[in-house]
Amino acid sequence: TCSAEKPIFWSGEPRLALSALPAPVFGGNCAQKYETGPCKAIIPMWWFNAQSGKCEQFIYGGCGGNQNRYETKRQCEMTCSAEKPISLPGEPLEALIAQPASVDDVCSRPPHSGPCMASFPRFYYDAQTKQCLPFIYGGCDSNGNNFETMRQCMRVCAPPATWRPEPLLP
Template structure:
């Protein structure tokens, strides 16, 4: 006789801040100075800095809202309004860069990769699939609500089984 014991364990896991949010602000190179925003993990705030227009690192955002959405523990405060961006069409922007980003495809109700040019575009652009999924997936129609109160919360289900043979 073979007995199979199965159980499912729900585990809550708080995912830490994305790696690029922990980078120090980098002014980059060039002569096309403009303001950008970086995330400061010591204060959980997004602050402006002078960006020279080329190179730098991934802790650089065009708008404070984008910085908060991708890095801050207070991202839930902007999530409902950001969900409206899920209805916008994908826009690659108008510059020469090539940066991996994610956008929400409402036809397939999933987030997909695309190459962002580095400037312009719209709010349907996320640094990682997790931010995109938490903001957009499962949202339909005119009534847009965030999927969760906090973007860093995930639940994993672990399925295990044990077989015992008794002779």
């Protein structure tokens, strides 16, 4: 068996076996099994399967359920996956750094409740007031400017705060 204490040698150089690393452990929302909820809508959503270590699609009923529920596979992977999506080789470093929302970005879109009839309290970013404001989301057809918490909304859409040091008093 491989372990960190027993290095494996290839061409005379010691290297640790990758199998010596512990398997990722998923907790919190990511460890929950998906729940369709008691309502009868048919909304395709994504959940993280901690046993397979992958995001999988399921049909959500539109209300209830748990927090292991994402509108897109990418949201699921960014939250739960051990292999989070990263930028592709050759993509500029700026793609990895949070940028303020541009006019064409999802953060400039108006709130959109969608055609479904659920009633989820959500937040959208108002580009004019530069604030995250509450709205009611129907449960499907999100335009992307749709966040479960104000903090999540601000983190994604609000321009980064400029830090100014306080002057030292004598």
